[in-house]
Amino acid sequence: MNRPQPVEKMIEVIKRLPGVGPKMAERLSYHILKMSHVEVGKLIGSIQKARQVMKCCNICYNLSEYNPCPICSDVARTRGTICIVETPQDLIAVSRVKNYKGLYFVLGGALSPLDAVGPDDIRVDKLIKRLKNSSVDEVIIATDTDSKGEITAVYLADIIKRLGIKVTRLGYGLPVGGDIEYADEVTISRAIAGRTEM
Amino acid sequence: MNRPQPVEKMIEVIKRLPGVGPKMAERLSYHILKMSHVEVGKLIGSIQKARQVMKCCNICYNLSEYNPCPICSDVARTRGTICIVETPQDLIAVSRVKNYKGLYFVLGGALSPLDAVGPDDIRVDKLIKRLKNSSVDEVIIATDTDSKGEITAVYLADIIKRLGIKVTRLGYGLPVGGDIEYADEVTISRAIAGRTEM
Numbered sequence: 001m002n003r004p005q006p007v008e009k010m011i012e013v014i015k016r017l018p019g020v021g022p023k024m025a026e027r028l029s030y031h032i033l034k035m036s037h038v039e040v041g042k043l044i045g046s047i048q049k050a051r052q053v054m055k056c057c058n059i060c061y062n063l064s065e066y067n068p069c070p071i072c073s074d075v076a077r078t079r080g081t082i083c084i085v086e087t088p089q090d091l092i093a094v095s096r097v098k099n100y101k102g103l104y105f106v107l108g109g110a111l112s113p114l115d116a117v118g119p120d121d122i123r124v125d126k127l128i129k130r131l132k133n134s135s136v137d138e139v140i141i142a143t144d145t146d147s148k149g150e151i152t153a154v155y156l157a158d159i160i161k162r163l164g165i166k167v168t169r170l171g172y173g174l175p176v177g178g179d180i181e182y183a184d185e186v187t188i189s190r191a192i193a194g195r196t197e198m
Numbered sequence: 199m200n201r202p203q204p205v206e207k208m209i210e211v212i213k214r215l216p217g218v219g220p221k222m223a224e225r226l227s228y229h230i231l232k233m234s235h236v237e238v239g240k241l242i243g244s245i246q247k248a249r250q251v252m253k254c255c256n257i258c259y260n261l262s263e264y265n266p267c268p269i270c271s272d273v274a275r276t277r278g279t280i281c282i283v284e285t286p287q288d289l290i291a292v293s294r295v296k297n298y299k300g301l302y303f304v305l306g307g308a309l310s311p312l313d314a315v316g317p318d319d320i321r322v323d324k325l326i327k328r329l330k331n332s333s334v335d336e337v338i339i340a341t342d343t344d345s346k347g348e349i350t351a352v353y354l355a356d357i358i359k360r361l362g363i364k365v366t367r368l369g370y371g372l373p374v375g376g377d378i379e380y381a382d383e384v385t386i387s388r389a390i391a392g393r394t395e396m
Contacts (some may be wrong), residue, residue: 001293004263006248013244016237018229024217030287031216032245033252033261039214040249044242046211047230050204051238054231063231065202089228095199182221 007033059130061106061123063088071095071104078102080137084127084156086110086144089181094142097189102140105130110148111155117148119155127156131163138166140195145174157198168195205231257328259304259321261286269293269302276300278335282325282354284308284342292340300338303328308346309353317353325354329361336364343370 003011007029015025032040056062057069064070071077081102085091091104109122119125131139139160143149157167171194174183183191201209205227213223230238254260255267262268269275279300283289289302307320317323329337337358341347355365370388372381381389 001269001290003290004252004261006244006251006263007261010244010248013241017226019222019225026287027217028215029248030261030285033248040245043211044245046204046208047238047242050208050227050231053204054202063202063205063228065204071199087228089224092199092201 060091060104061108061126062091062104076101080135081140082131082136082138083140083142085142085180086149086152087181090142090144093181093183094188096185097192099189100192102138107143107152110143110152112148113151122152124156124159128159128163131160131165136165138168140192141167141169141198142180144180145170145178149180153198161198167198169198171195258289258302259306259324260289260302274299278333279338280329280334280336281338281340283340284347284350288340288342300336305341305350308341308350310346311349320350322354322357326357326361329358329363334363336366339365339367343368 002008010029010032011022011025014020014028015022017025020028032043035043053065054063055065055067057064057067057072059068059072062069062071066073078101082105083094083100083102084105084107085094086107086109088106091106094100094104105123105127107122107124107127109117111117111119111122139156141153141156143152143156153169157169160167170180170188170191174180174187174191180188200206208227208230209220209223212218212226213220215223218226230241233241251263252261253263253265255262255265255270257266257270260267260269264271276299280303281292281298281300282303282305283292284305284307286304289304292298292302303321303325305320305322305325307315309315309317309320337354339351339354341350341354351367355367358365369392370385371392372378372385372389378386
């Protein structure tokens with residue numbers, strides 16, 4: 001006997017999620033089939049709700065319930081500094097550091113020549129447009145410290161410097177090869193204090 | 199900035215799935231937020247469809263689109279042998295073996311005194327009732343070979359033997375394609391006990 005077709009289909013779809021292998025997808029599928037109606041309702045409801053209410057901020061491209069997001073509409077923040085991150089998760093990690101009072105820009109990924117991810121696949125154009133239309137003194141590049149993040153940082157630094165804007169990179173208090181999302185607050189704070197001009 | 203509440207809620211719900219930790223739940227949630235409408239529709243649709251059409255067979259408690267399931271309604275199968283498994287996934291694994299032509303019974307778990315899972319939490323009553331109401335000659339116990347599966351096998355064997363039915367357990371030994379070097383002592387010991395003449 002093979003697996004029934006609807007279960008096979010569910011496993012197929014769940015398997016496409018990141019970090020989920022075939023065995024994990026099977027386990028999750030059979031678990032979902034065993035869950036109560038209330039639990040499944042909560043699972044599907046929370047996904048639908050989040051998809052419905054979460055918006056992409058038109059200024060920084062952060063995910064938020066509001067557009068512009070609370071950070072961009074916070075008048076107490078320094079308008080002259082923008083911190084560039086790869087993902088909304090990275091933005092949250094950096095924003096936990098209380099001594100950074102500037103704004104952000106979410107690229108939505110990193111350059112990756114091997115995966116054919118070029119400048120057109122992340123928000124390079126939108127970043128340049130924003131920098132041209134506002135009086136920014138300094139851009140802090142806070143992409144991941146893996147090879148993709150490094151390539152992206154070098155690429156962006158080159159473009160931004162040509163606009164006459166000071167470009168800095170988070171200091172290497174960060175472990176090289178690491179993921180900003182998983183860095184602790186103290187490490188990120190040290191990295192901000194030790195940022196270097198590119 | 200903390201994570202927006204709807205994202206937090208989604209992570210909270212996804213974290214409850216088996217084998218999904220907090221970091222994995224966060225990664226999945228942000229991935230789902232980035233997925234296209236079509237992809238999210240497929241994910242939710244496949245779950246809802248499977249939940250809707252999959253039924254629990256009234257005879258063997260296997261999950262199937264039909265009730266009774268195709269195995270129980272297959273007249274070509276031997277009615278006198280029943281193979282007991284813990285889960286529908288186990289049933290599918292056993293049913294891939296072409297030379298087993300008997301029927302099945304899905305317990306829906308295994309006894310686990312430490313987790314307070316007793317005979318009332320798995321389908322022991324339903325199994326006894328079925329065995330009493332049909333002419334079964336042999337029951338093959340195919341529960342897992344971990345401690346929970348072993349406890350369950352011993353418990354069931356004791357009850358079923360009292361009904362005058364022959365009880366067998368899947369043979370122990372080395373897995374085919376395995377490496378003796380990595381086999382544990384208990385498995386090797388069982389394999390020696392169950393050695394066959396060449």
